[in-house]
Amino acid sequence: MAQDKGPRYDRWYFSLMAPNTKGDKFAWLDPTSIYINGKAYHDLLDDLVADLDADEIDVIAGLDAMGFVLAAGIAARIGKGFLPIRKPGKLCVDTDSASMTNYSGQTQSMEMRLPAFAPGTRVLLVDQWVETGGTMHGAVQLVEQQKGTVAGMVAIVMEENDNTKSYREKYKVVTAIQPGTEWQRQANAQYLESFKTYKPEMAFPI
Numbered sequence: 001m002a003q004d005k006g007p008r009y010d011r012w013y014f015s016l017m018a019p020n021t022k023g024d025k026f027a028w029l030d031p032t033s034i035y036i037n038g039k040a041y042h043d044l045l046d047d048l049v050a051d052l053d054a055d056e057i058d059v060i061a062g063l064d065a066m067g068f069v070l071a072a073g074i075a076a077r078i079g080k081g082f083l084p085i086r087k088p089g090k091l092c093v094d095t096d097s098a099s100m101t102n103y104s105g106q107t108q109s110m111e112m113r114l115p116a117f118a119p120g121t122r123v124l125l126v127d128q129w130v131e132t133g134g135t136m137h138g139a140v141q142l143v144e145q146q147k148g149t150v151a152g153m154v155a156i157v158m159e160e161n162d163n164t165k166s167y168r169e170k171y172k173v174v175t176a177i178q179p180g181t182e183w184q185r186q187a188n189a190q191y192l193e194s195f196k197t198y199k200p201e202m203a204f205p206i
């Protein structure tokens, strides 16, 4: 029997996200379990693509590493190209660099090929998850350094804080978990009630 998606504010695939079992050095959850299951991954892409206007986007930038998975999926769905924004030292071509501090508290750089696009190009930024917003800040800098325009931001969720509030005010932000919902509240608290019943088998592909 086909899995019912559930309402937009309470999609079934949200509860496939896995809790951290490795402690403080790691992110508090792992959304990649969604990607294992074809129905879940495509229901997620359906939700993200539904709120995008392809006519307002020239290229989809994915943030290293797991942002690549969603960015490439969205690019394929809406017929756009894919631009990787990478962690440092990965690209073997000329690069621009931007500094950012993420949830771990460490300041790192991010890199994008130079040049990547013509001035005025509209770039959609896609990441898996936005916690502090630091990684997105690095990506915004890279786009603006090459005189591109940020066409919007996409993630499974954007936790709510001062950084991300400014993103919602300034850009079109599309998230699977939407503001004002119980799932958003739990994401802000960095604990999902679904962790209590989560089992890896729930995401198995068959």
Ligand SMILES: O=P(O)(O)OC[C@H]1O[C@H](OP(=O)(O)OP(=O)(O)O)[C@H](O)[C@@H]1O
Residues within 6 Å of the ligand: 027, 063, 064, 065, 066, 067, 101, 102, 103, 104, 127, 128, 129, 130, 131, 132, 133, 134, 135, 136
């Ligand atoms: O909003 P922030 O505090 O910057 O955190 C969000 C970033 O952290 C996670 O990636 P991570 O750097 O752990 O790398 P990964 O994609 O390789 O798992 C996530 O996918 C974002 O890229």
